[in-house]
Amino acid sequence: MKRITCLLIWVGLYCLFMAACKPDGTDLTPPVPSNPDPAPPTPVEQGAVQPVGTPQGTAVVKTIGPAGGSITAEDDRFTVTIPAGALTKDVDISVQPITNTNEAGVGDGYRMLPDGQQFAKPVTMTVKYTAEEGRRTFPKAFGIAYQNAKGVWMAVGGTQVDTTNHTVSIEVNHFTDFTFFKYVYLEPELTAIDPGQSVDIELFDLGSINWLLEDFPKGQERPLPKPHAVDYIDGWEVQGEGKVVGAGKKVTYQSPGQLPATNPVRVVARLKSPGKEVAQLISTIYVLNEGISLQAGGGDWVHFPKAGAHLRGSIKGLDGENGQRTVNIKWEAGPKPVDALGIYPWAKTYPGIIYRPDPITEYTHLYLVDKKVYISEGSIKATDMKYGVIFGTFDVKSSGAFVLSIPPVVSTSSLRGVFRVKCMDCVR
Structure with a gap:
């Protein structure tokens, strides 16, 4: 009986204590969450602040009005198309190549002026990429971004990639600085080393691999963070001679001690997400x-x-000298240095090659059969330019070999080669 009395007294005192602590009848019962097991909040990517690019090259200026029009940068790589009705009056539009401060950027950036110009209809930005750039990655990895007032590069949704014509396009409604970039890339994507040397290769990206698998529709924008090394590697492979040392997101390519039979060598990284292969770089x-x-x-x-x-x-040339030996290759293309890139089959005039191993011997892309002149199969392939250096290969499957002796000796041989040559007149 005493135990029951004590219990009742203790319960009464507890109720009085709780009533004293409760302010003015406020219910202190904790609210029941609408979602008892909420997902953690998704962190908001603020993007990396980068410096503003500095002008380089020549600006192209064109007056465009209500009827619309297009303007292309001097390098013929970047084009802006303004539809009819986007402008209400004539405006002097300019495109200026600038240094590319987007760490994942490819080639130059481009400054569109007037800065901040608004359009009543979306305008189209189009970048041409080379076949070699396309082979190094996959279409989903391409994008075009603009730099906002805070210095952050903003990726624009709704990217259209034309793999036939090698173009990437977006639609925007304003002008500022723009750049072509890749969400995922290897560093270096292109390099040259002497035989016997090695080079480190590392995989970087600007977010999750899932960015490349999801839909990023027109009208949306995404701030680009600083690139960081990633580890969703499914393996590495060397296409050519040499070997890869290491594993994971960073490896070393060790080249052979002599010129490889196939040049250039390609090191391939296979990507996965999660559990299945999605791409190769x-x-x-x-x-x-x-x-x-x-x-x-x-x-x-x-x-x-x-x-x-x-x-x-319009006439491009490569010239080499080694003592009495000389080699000269000529081909015809557009007037700009970048126009040199491409595959050019041999012709009677241009392209053509002459190799002189000594003063009386010549190898050329032309050969004789029964006193008839034939053009050899093969071509010069100028595949890359970087920092004023042009890279490529050439092959002459049926080279004419002529010895200017008495009597002259005429035969058929072959030529093949590779080049890594500085452009002597690209900057002046």
Whole structure:
């Protein structure tokens, strides 16, 4: 009985204590959450603040009015198309190449003026990419971004990639600085090393691999963070000679001690998400000393350390010298240095090649059969330009070999080669 009385007294005192603590009848019962197991909040990516690019090259200026029009940068890589009705009056539009401060950027950035110009209808920004750039990655990895007033590069949704014409396009309604970039990339994507040297290769991205698998529709924007190394690697492979040392997100490519049979070498990284392969990225590595190297008739390689490229004007040229040996390659393309890139089959005039191993012997892209002149199969392939250096290969499957002796000796051989040559007239 005493225990019951004590219990009742204790309960009464507890109720009085709780009533005293409760302010003015406020219910202190904790609210029941509407979602008893909420997902953690998704962190908001603020983006990386980058410096503003500085002008380089020549600005192109064009007056465009209500009827619309288009303007293309001097390098013929970046074009802006303004539809009819986007402008209400004539405006002097300009496009100026600038240094690319987007750490995942490819090539130059471009400044569109007037800065902040608004349009009543969306305008289209289009970037041309080279076939080699396309081979190094996959279409989903391409994007175009603009730099906002805070210095953050903003990716624009609704990217259209035309793999036939090698273009990437977006729609925007204003002008500022723009750049072509890749969400995921290898560093370096393109390099050249001497035989026997090595180079580190690392995979970077601007977010999750899932960014590349989700829909990023037109009208949306995404701030780009600083690139960071990632580890969703499914393996590495060397296409060519040499080997990869290491594993994971960073490896080292070790080149052979001599010129490889296939140049350039390609190191492939396979990506996965989660559990299945989604893409491959390629690092292109030219393994040769600076200059031109060629092989005649399957013999020893001959290197021309004294070599230069002349790429301004419609006739492009590569010239090399090694003592009495000389090599000259000419081809025809557009007037700008970048126009030199492409595959050019041999012709009677241009493109053409002459290799002189000594003062009385010549190899050319033309050969004789029964006193008839034929053009050899093969071509010069100028595949890349970087920092004023042009890279590529050439092959002459049926090279004419002529010895200017008495009597002259005429036969058929072959030529092949690879080049890594500085442009002598790209900047002036």
